[in-house]
Amino acid sequence: MNSRLTRRRFIKGVIFSGAAASTGASFYLANAQSGQSSAERLVTLNINGRNRPVDVLPQETLAHTLRYKLDLTGTKLGCNRGECGACTVLIDEVPNYSCSVLTHNVKGKTVTTIEGIKAADGTLHAVQQAFIDENSPQCGFCTPGQVMSAVALLRSNPRPTRKEALQAMSGNLYRCGAYEHYLNGVMRASGQLA
Amino acid sequence: MPPDIPGKVTGEIKYAEDYKREGMIFARLLTSPMPSGRVANIDASDALRMDGVIGIMTADDLPPSPPPGNPALASEYITFVGQPILAVAAVSEEIAEEAISRIRVDIERKDFVIDPLESLAPGGPKAYPEGNVLLRTREIGPGGTPIMSAEIKDIKWPQSAIDALREGKEPVGAEFPSEWAFGDLEAGFAQSTHIIEEPFVTIGYPHHSLEPRTSMAYWENGKCYFHGSSQSQSANDNGLARMLNIDPANLVFINEATGGGFGSKIGPYPYMAISGNFSRMLNRPVQLRITREQEFYLGSARSGMQGWIKIGVKDNGKVAAVDLVIVNDGGSTGGGSGSSSAQHVTIAYQPESMRFRGISVYTNTTPRGAQRGPGQNEMAAVLAPISDKIATSINMDRVAFRRVNVADSDGFQGGSRGPLTSAFGREALDQGARLFGWDEKINQPKRNGSKVRGVGVGIGYHGAGGRGYDGLVRIAPDGKLHIHSGVGNLGTYSYAGTSRAAAEALQVEWDNCEIHRGRTDNHLPHSSGQGGSNTMFTHGRANWVAAQDAITKLKEIAASELGGSPEDFEIGGERVFKSSDSTQGLSYAEAAQKAIEMGGKYSGMEYPDDINPITQRAVQGIQGTGLVGVSKDKIPGQGQPPGIQVGFCEIEMDLDTGKYEILNYAAVADCGTVVHPKNFENAMRGGAVWGVGLAGLERHVYDPQNGLPANVGLYQSKPPTYLDISTDTNMSAVNIPDPQNPIGARGIGEPTQGASAAALASAIADALDGHVFNTAPVTTDMIINHLAGNTYSTQTPNLKTNTF
Numbered sequence: 001m002n003s004r005l006t007r008r009r010f011i012k013g014v015i016f017s018g019a020a021a022s023t024g025a026s027f028y029l030a031n032a033q034s035g036q037s038s039a040e041r042l043v044t045l046n047i048n049g050r051n052r053p054v055d056v057l058p059q060e061t062l063a064h065t066l067r068y069k070l071d072l073t074g075t076k077l078g079c080n081r082g083e084c085g086a087c088t089v090l091i092d093e094v095p096n097y098s099c100s101v102l103t104h105n106v107k108g109k110t111v112t113t114i115e116g117i118k119a120a121d122g123t124l125h126a127v128q129q130a131f132i133d134e135n136s137p138q139c140g141f142c143t144p145g146q147v148m149s150a151v152a153l154l155r156s157n158p159r160p161t162r163k164e165a166l167q168a169m170s171g172n173l174y175r176c177g178a179y180e181h182y183l184n185g186v187m188r189a190s191g192q193l194a
Numbered sequence: 195m196p197p198d199i200p201g202k203v204t205g206e207i208k209y210a211e212d213y214k215r216e217g218m219i220f221a222r223l224l225t226s227p228m229p230s231g232r233v234a235n236i237d238a239s240d241a242l243r244m245d246g247v248i249g250i251m252t253a254d255d256l257p258p259s260p261p262p263g264n265p266a267l268a269s270e271y272i273t274f275v276g277q278p279i280l281a282v283a284a285v286s287e288e289i290a291e292e293a294i295s296r297i298r299v300d301i302e303r304k305d306f307v308i309d310p311l312e313s314l315a316p317g318g319p320k321a322y323p324e325g326n327v328l329l330r331t332r333e334i335g336p337g338g339t340p341i342m343s344a345e346i347k348d349i350k351w352p353q354s355a356i357d358a359l360r361e362g363k364e365p366v367g368a369e370f371p372s373e374w375a376f377g378d379l380e381a382g383f384a385q386s387t388h389i390i391e392e393p394f395v396t397i398g399y400p401h402h403s404l405e406p407r408t409s410m411a412y413w414e415n416g417k418c419y420f421h422g423s424s425q426s427q428s429a430n431d432n433g434l435a436r437m438l439n440i441d442p443a444n445l446v447f448i449n450e451a452t453g454g455g456f457g458s459k460i461g462p463y464p465y466m467a468i469s470g471n472f473s474r475m476l477n478r479p480v481q482l483r484i485t486r487e488q489e490f491y492l493g494s495a496r497s498g499m500q501g502w503i504k505i506g507v508k509d510n511g512k513v514a515a516v517d518l519v520i521v522n523d524g525g526s527t528g529g530g531s532g533s534s535s536a537q538h539v540t541i542a543y544q545p546e547s548m549r550f551r552g553i554s555v556y557t558n559t560t561p562r563g564a565q566r567g568p569g570q571n572e573m574a575a576v577l578a579p580i581s582d583k584i585a586t587s588i589n590m591d592r593v594a595f596r597r598v599n600v601a602d603s604d605g606f607q608g609g610s611r612g613p614l615t616s617a618f619g620r621e622a623l624d625q626g627a628r629l630f631g632w633d634e635k636i637n638q639p640k641r642n643g644s645k646v647r648g649v650g651v652g653i654g655y656h657g658a659g660g661r662g663y664d665g666l667v668r669i670a671p672d673g674k675l676h677i678h679s680g681v682g683n684l685g686t687y688s689y690a691g692t693s694r695a696a697a698e699a700l701q702v703e704w705d706n707c708e709i710h711r712g713r714t715d716n717h718l719p720h721s722s723g724q725g726g727s728n729t730m731f732t733h734g735r736a737n738w739v740a741a742q743d744a745i746t747k748l749k750e751i752a753a754s755e756l757g758g759s760p761e762d763f764e765i766g767g768e769r770v771f772k773s774s775d776s777t778q779g780l781s782y783a784e785a786a787q788k789a790i791e792m793g794g795k796y797s798g799m800e801y802p803d804d805i806n807p808i809t810q811r812a813v814q815g816i817q818g819t820g821l822v823g824v825s826k827d828k829i830p831g832q833g834q835p836p837g838i839q840v841g842f843c844e845i846e847m848d849l850d851t852g853k854y855e856i857l858n859y860a861a862v863a864d865c866g867t868v869v870h871p872k873n874f875e876n877a878m879r880g881g882a883v884w885g886v887g888l889a890g891l892e893r894h895v896y897d898p899q900n901g902l903p904a905n906v907g908l909y910q911s912k913p914p915t916y917l918d919i920s921t922d923t924n925m926s927a928v929n930i931p932d933p934q935n936p937i938g939a940r941g942i943g944e945p946t947q948g949a950s951a952a953a954l955a956s957a958i959a960d961a962l963d964g965h966v967f968n969t970a971p972v973t974t975d976m977i978i979n980h981l982a983g984n985t986y987s988t989q990t991p992n993l994k995t996n997t998f
C-alpha cells in the first residue's frame with residue numbers, strides 16, 4: 001500500500017467522515033444520507049490521464065467510484081476488504097487496493113486503472129501481451145489486478161529477478177491458481193523470457 | 195488463442211456484476227448470525243420508510259422449499275451462519291445496506307452441531323429437528339421411470355461405534371445408508387500377508403471463487419434476461435426457468451465470463467431465485483452482488499470425512515482387500531462424496547475385493563457441494579501416506595507399489611466395477627518418475643542441519659466425460675463456420691478447445707470460425723454442466739458429430755448440384771469436391787447458399803427428433819441462414835473416460851519451525867490427446883496449487899461452543915498465494931488418444947488437484963520418516979507439534995473436524 005495512504009490513515013478518514021468502520025466491509029453501512037453539502041462532494045479526479053468530475057460520498061472507496069460512478073468496471077471487487085488484490089490500481093504509479101482507499105484521498109493524485117493501460121491506438125501493454133502469450137488468466141477475474149501489479153513493478157524495476165517479481169505480485173490472489181503463468185508473463189514482459 | 199483472453203487482460207470482458215440497466219436497483223441480503231433456529235418475526239417498518247428503499251423479499255415471496263431443500267431465503271429452518279433470511283432492494287447498495295441494518299429479526303435459537311460424529315451419538319444434537327442424515331431415495335414410478343427423491347432421517351449409532359471410529363477402529367454396529375461391495379472380502383484379507391488399519395479425517399473448506407456470486411435480472415415482454423455467474427451455460431436453462439416459474443423458452447441466460455466456480459456454480463443455485471423473482475415483483479432490473487463474507491457462507495464448500503480404512507496386500511504388493519468406512523460432513527445441505535472417495539480407492543488400488551460403507555451427516559455449517567474432485571481428491575490426500583506406509587512395510591518402492599495396483603485400460607472404477615474407455619496409469623507413473631528423477635531423489639541425503647528433504651508421489655483421478663449431448667454448427671453464405679457452444683466459460687477455455695473439434699473435422703481455418711456462446715439468444719445447444727472434468731470429452735464428441743452432419747449435407751448438396759452420389763465427394767480447403775476431379779466442387783459459401791435454397795434439413799428448417807428441446811430452440815433461431823449441422827452424440831462405446839494424473843513432489847522442511855518449501859513438482863496426466871498444450875499446462879498448474887491448499891493449508895474452523903465460523907477471511911482461510919507454492923514445475927502428459935473420442939481427449943481438471951495433494955502429503959510423511967498424520971490438511975502447527983512430541987493436534991484417532 002502507498003505509504004502516504006496507510007490503512008491507519010484510511011480508517012481515520014472513515015472515522016472523520018462520520019462513518020462506522022467496525023469491519024472492512026461495513027463501511028458501506030455508513031451514513032448514506034449524510035448532510036454534507038454537494039460542493040464538498042463534487043471532486044475532480046485524474047483517472048487515466050483525464051479529469052473526471054464526480055459526486056463522491058465522504059466514505060466512498062475508490063473502487064466504488066470507479067465501478068459505479070465512472071463505469072470503469074475493469075477494476076474488480078473480489079473481497080472489498082484488502083485481501084485479494086483484484087481491485088489493484090495505480091495511485092501516483094504505486095499499486096494500491098482501491099477497495100481500501102477513500103476516493104476523497106486521491107484528489108490531486110493520478111489514478112491509473114486497467115482501462116488506462118493500453119496505448120491510445122489500442123496496442124496492448126507488454127504485460128497484457130505477455131499474459132496472453134503465457135495464457136496466464138483462467139477465469140480472468142483477478143487478471144486486471146495482476147496486470148496492474150505487474151505494470152507497477154516493471155515501471156519501478158524493469159528487469160526484476162524471478163524472486164523480486166514473486167514478492168511484488170504476492171498481494172494478488174489467483175484462486176484459479178496457475179501463478180507460474182503470471183510470473184512467466186512478468187518475466188516475458190521484462191524481456192527476460194524468450 | 196482463446197477469443198475471450200484479450201478481454202480478460204484489458205478488463206473489457208464483462209462479468210455479471212459489470213452489467214447495468216436503465217433503472218437498475220440493488221439488492222442486499224440480511225443473513226443469519228446464528229447456526230440454527232427459526233425466524234419468529236421480521237420488523238422491516240423502519241427500513242421500508244427510508245428514502246430510496248424499493249422493496250423487501252422474504253421466504254414468503256418464494257415457493258416453499260421445505261427440508262431437505264436448500265431455500266434461497268430461510269424462515270422456519272435456519273441451518274447455518276450466513277444463511278439469507280431476506281433481501282432488500284434500494285436505489286443504491288449503500289441504502290440497501292443501511293436499510294438492512296434497520297430491520298429487526300427475531301430468531302428462536304435451536305440446537306446446533308458442527309461435528310458429524312457428535313450428531314450420530316446417542317442423544318446427540320441434530321442439524322434439523324427432523325433428523326441428521328440426508329437419505330437419497332430411488333423408486334420406480336409408472337412406466338418404469340425412476341423417481342429420485344431425498345428425505346431427512348434420524349440415525350443414531352451406538353456409543354461403542356462412535357468410540358471405535360474415534361479410536362481408529364471399525365465402528366461395529368453402525369448404520370450406513372450407503373453401502374457396496376465386490377469380491378470376497380474375507381478371503382481377500384485371509385490371502386493378505388500384510389494388513390493395516392488407519393483412521394483418517396479431512397476437513398472441508400470453501401471454494402472462495404474470487405467473484406462473489408452476482409446476478410442481475412430484468413424482464414421484457416414476458417422474457418427474463420438473467421445475467422448470472424455460472425460455470426455452465428445451457429445447463430442452467432431448465433433449472434433456472436423452474437425457479438422463475440417460466441417456460442425455458444422465455445429465459446435468456448447471459449454468462450459471458452465467470453469469476454471462478456470450482457464446482458460451486460455448476461448449475462443454478464438457490465440465490466438466483468432472489469434477483470429473478472425480485473425483479474419481476476418490483477418491475478425493475480435488480481442486481482444482487484453478495485459480499486465476500488456471504489460468498490464464504492453460502493458459496494458452498496467441500497464435504498469433510500471422518501473415516502477408517504483397512505487394507506490387505508499380498509507379498510507382491512497387490513491389494514487384495516479394502517474395507518472402507520466414511521462419515522461425510524454434509525454441512526447444512528447434507529450431501530457428501532463418500533462413494534466418490536471410495537471410487538478413488540478403486541482406481542488407485544484396483545483391489546480384488548472391497549467394501550464401502552458410508553453415511554452423510556448434516557451439520558450446522560456452510561452448505562456443501564461439489565468442489566474440484568469431490569470425494570476423490572481428499573481421499574487421494576489421505577490415502578497417499580497410507581499407501582507409502584504399506585509399501586514400506588513390504589519393502590517395496592512407493593512408485594512400484596502404485597504401479598502394481600493402478601488402473602489400466604482393462605481396469606474398472608467404482609463399486610459397480612464399471613469399465614474404463616482407456617487408462618494408462620502405469621505409463622504415467624513411469625514417465626513421471628523419469629521426469630522428476632525419482633530414483634535419484636530417493637537416494638539423495640535427506641538431512642542438512644535443521645532441514646530435511648521429503649519426496650512424495652500421488653495419484654489423482656476423476657471421471658472425465660459424458661455422452662449424449664448435442665452439437666450445432668452453421669456454415670454461413672460467406673463461407674464462415676459458426677460453432678454454437680452451450681458450454682460455460684469458467685476459465686478453462688474448453689468452450690474454444692471443443693469448438694476446434696468441429697473446425698478440424700470440417701477442415702476450416704480457425705480464423706474463419708466464429709464461436710457463439712455466452713447467452714441463450716445466441717442459439718446455443720443443449721450441453722452438459724461444465725463440471726466434472728467432462729467438457730473436453732463430452733463436447734469434443736458433440737461438436738464432432740455436428741460437423742459430421744454438416745459434412746454429410748455438404749456432400750449431398752454437391753451431389754445434387756454437380757451430379758453423382760454423395761460418396762463421390764470429399765472436403766478440403768473449405769470446399770466440397772469430387773474425389774475424381776477436385777475442380778468440380780462448391781466452396782463452403784456456395785454450398786451454404788444452396789442449403790438455404792434447398793431448405794429442409796439443409797438449412798435447419800427440419801432437424802432430428804432426438805435432439806434436446808434446448809437445441810431445437812437453438813436451431814429454430816438460426817434456421818434458414820446457412821447450412822446447419824446438428825446432431826446428438828450417439829457415438830457408440832461404453833465405459834467411463836477416466837482422468838488420471840500422477841504427481842511427484844519434493845519439499846524441504848525446517849524441523850525447527852515445521853514450515854516446508856515445495857522445491858519441485860512434476861506431474862504427468864493421462865487425459866488422452868492434449869488438445870491445447872498451453873491450456874493444458876495452465877490447468878495442470880492451477881490444480882497443483884489447489885492441491886497445496888487441500889493438503890497443507892485450507893480448512894473450516896468453527897467455534898464449537900457457539901457454532902460460529904472463525905476463518906471467514908481469505909487470509910484466515912489461507913488459499914495458496916504466490917509465496918506458498920512452487921513456481922518451477924514440470925507438466926507433461928502420456929498423450930495416448932482415447933479411442934472413444936474422435937479427437938482423442940479426456941478431461942483432467944480435477945485430478946490435477948488430487949495428484950498434487952497426494953504427492954505433497956506423501957512428501958510431508960517422507961520428510962518425517964513416514965509419520966502418517968491421516969489428516970487433510972496437514973498444517974504447520976500439526977507438524978511442529980509432532981516434532982515437539984505434543985499430541986494435541988496430531989493425535990488423529992479423535993477425528994476432530996471443523997475445529998482444532
